[in-house]
Amino acid sequence: MERLDLRLSLPGPAGAGGREWMVTNGLGGYASGRLGGGAARRHDGLLVAALPGSGRTILLDRLDETVHPDGGAAFALDQALVEVRFELGLPVWRFARDGIELERRLVMPWRQNTTLIAWRRLDRGGARLRLALRPWLHMRGNDGPADRPLEPPALTLRPEGRIEITQGAFPPLRLRARAAGVELALDGGRIDKAFYQVEAARDYSRFGPLWSPGLLLLTLDADGAELTASAESWAMALAQTATEAETAERGRRERLIARADPAARDPVGRQLVLAADGFLFAPRGRDDLDARVRASGETLVSVIAGYPWFNDWGRDTMIALEGLTLVTGRPELAGSILLTFAAYERDGLIPNNIPDGGSAGVYRALDASLWFFHALDRTLARGGDRTLLPRLLPVLQRILAAHQAGIPGFGIGVDPADGLLCGRDPEPGHMLTWMDSATPRRGKPVEINALWHNALCLMTGWLAEAGDAAGAESVGVEAARVRDSFNRRFWNPATGFLFDLLEGEDGDDPACRPNQLLALSLPHPVLAPCYWRPVLDAVVTRLWTPVGVRSLAPESPDYYPSYLGDLHCRDTAYHRGTVWPWLVGPLVDAWLRVHPDDRAGARHLLGALPGTLAEGCVGTLAEVFDGAAPHLPRGCPAQAWSVAETLRAWTRTGNGIQGPPALGGCGQSPPLTSPSP
Known part of the structure; x- marks a missing residue:
């Protein structure tokens, strides 16, 4: 299998611009930094370990690397950068200066909190080289402020050149260097104001302290050198050399590509498949849930919504599930994720997020539980385990019953006057829908009722399959009522599209937003065909742009063209014009519903998104982009639903395209008449 995904020729570190790299470990941990060297975010680190209790923790912030050739001038390795390439998604840096050529590789063994970095000479020069490594540390939670005071460090030397470093109550960082010659020069170095460029732009603490135990002096010969940094036991940390670990990880990634949908095995699809894999993780520290899941013979699996600061979110997980697991040929993981979130169901809700390092869910999402129905439907439609349905049916019934009866504390419930679902959370700041940041949507949101109708239609079929004819008929009647009310109330003849919200704090909202896409993109569209x-x-x-769909039309007086500034400015712009790549999935579905034979037109809607895999955080897709050209990537640099929905849309519009989602019984009602053309 061809291993080279991307090659970037760079005239020194400045040529990398603001691009970043990231490698994940299947536990929620990762390594990341600027492509040209160093850490630009407070979240960056060469080992960010996923630990029980404390969550993602930066154990090794960065390395200074200096080359000392015999008889020549020393130079900082990053200043000699000439190329970065990605082989099966793994970064490889090449450096050249004064006839000396070196390569650096980095890998994280799967489901281990370990980073291995290897250096080797590519030139045939005879001069002896020494590589001086200075590790810098500031152990802290990865989302904590950069200027948090340093905990007192302690260093322990072990046999065979092994080093253990602790700071405060954090577990030890274990370091081991391998080379033809290894020396350690302890000096307790310190930097009081290490600069984090991205944090400065985001108006967070831009400086932070770093501590170093000293220098590791490595002699480079034909076998190269390597450094192991780990939070695992010594036995696990040293179980593989860097070469062995990279070979194992390459094999794992090759198998992932081989399992994926055939339409996802081209160069773009390959990168998206590998990016998708990084969001699937086995949580550590959720021992109570893990015990219950294991007892049923299942595996605890969840989805990181985005790196580096998001944890697992119910809404994001259910939207991304098809792209992350089903398009990639792993329906068994889809089933495990659904069962994991089903175990969290409480009072008819699945959690909208589970805090990093914790096990208790946070419940205040109106849409997460409705997306759960959709995720199960897609899993079953793509050949998932049919035994999931009887196992999950009681959970689905509790969700429907709770929404119909009303869920205290959130104002979630069905309006008996029209059957539409509304949410009127009395607590300010609670975000019931995905688009509530600085844009309150208390009332009857358009996408919520599209999802509600879809869930009712799915439940009608599932109850019938389970032999509950009376239950199926009752839910089917409710679905028909929702469909009638939706088309009567949400169509806005003055604008020629749908209201975004009914009965909001300021009445009905006529703003042009992308939420209305779900009214025709879901498998059971609530919207009448004439609309x-x-x-x-x-x-x-x-709303469409080459990198996704805007959250608000530019002609709106509330439109924000850029997602910049401090937290307040960014929150204000978040859903007022900022572009969201994940919406390309529903957009492609809607296009193919209206134009079922126009694959080329649907593929055009993906625009420049595939090209952004070489920008931002290379090999993955950002959370959002600016609403205005040139649509720069913003927000979280690696986002699960951005990758998942782009991958799903890519395969739908490729050679392996499937037909539009089949319409169920609820979608076969006669079309309503419409005054629109």
Whole structure:
């Protein structure tokens, strides 16, 4: 299998611009930094370990690397950078200066909190080289402030050149260097104001202290050198050399690509498949849940919504599930994730997030539980385990019953007057829908009722399959009522598209937003066919960009063209024009529903998204982009639903395209008449 995914020729570190790299470990841990060297975010580190209790923890912040050739001038390795390439998603740096050529590789063994870095000479020069490594540490939670005071460090020397370093109550960082010659020069170095460039732009603490135990002096010969940094036991940390670990990880990644949908095995699809894998993780520290899941013969698996600061979110997980697991040929993981979140169901809700390092869910999402129905449907439709349905049916019934009866504390419930679902959370700051940041949507949101109708239709079929004919009929009647009310109330003849919100704090909201896409993109569209084309046309002409779909039309007085500034400015812009790549999935679905034979037109909607895999955090997709050109990547540099929905849309519009989602019984009602053309 061809291993080279991407090659970037760089005229020194400045040529890398603001691009970043990231490698994940299947536990929620990772290594990341600027492509040209160093840490630009407070979240960056060469070993960010996923630890029980404390969550993701930066154990090794960065390395200074200096080359000392015999008889020549020393130079900082990053200043000699000429190329970065990605082989099966793994970064490889090449450096050249004064006839000396070196290569650096980095790998994290799967499901281990270990980073291995290897250096080797590519030139044939005879001069002896020494590589001086200075590790810098500031042990802290990865989302904590950069200027948190340093905990008192303690260093222990072990046999065979092994080093253990602790700071405060954090577990030890274990370091071991291998080379033809290894020396350790302890000096207790310190930097009081290490600069984090991205944090400065985001108006967070931009400086932070770092501590170093000293220098590791490595002699480079034909076998090269390597450094192991680990939070695991010594036995696990040293179980593999860097070469062995990279060979194992390459094999694992090759098998991932081989399992994926055939339409995802081209160069773009390959990168997206590998990026998708990074968001699937086995949580550590959720021992109570892990025990229950294991007792049922299952595996505890979840989804990191985004690196580096998001944890697992119910809404994001359910939206991303098809792209992350089913398109990639791993339906068994889809089942495990659904069972994991089902175990968290409480009072008819699945959690909208589970805090990093913890095991208790946070419940205040109106849409996460409705997306759960959709995720199960897609799993079953793509050949998932049919035994999931009877196992999850009681959970689904509790969710429907709770929404119909009303869920105290959140104002979630069905309006008996029209059957539409509303949410009127009395607590300010609680975000019931995905688009509530600085844009309160208390009332009856359009996408919530599209999801509600879809869930009712799915439940009608599932109850019938389970032999509950009376239950199926009752839910089917409710679905028909929702569909009738939706088309009567959400269509706005004054604008030619749908209201975004009914009965909000300021009445009905006529703003042009992408949420209306779900009314025709879901497997059971609530929107009457006569409205499909005008809604699609409104979204494409007013909201589409080459990198995704804007959250608000530019002509709106509340539109923000850029996602910049401090937290307040960013929150204000978050859903007021900022572009969201994940929406390309529903957009492609809607296009193919209206134009079922126009694969080329649907593929065009992906625009420049595939090209952004070489920008931002290389090999993955950002959370958001600016609403205005040139649509720079912003927010979280690696986002699960951005990758998952782009991958799903890529395969739908490729050679392996499937037909549009089949319409169930609820979608076969006669179309309503419409005054629109």
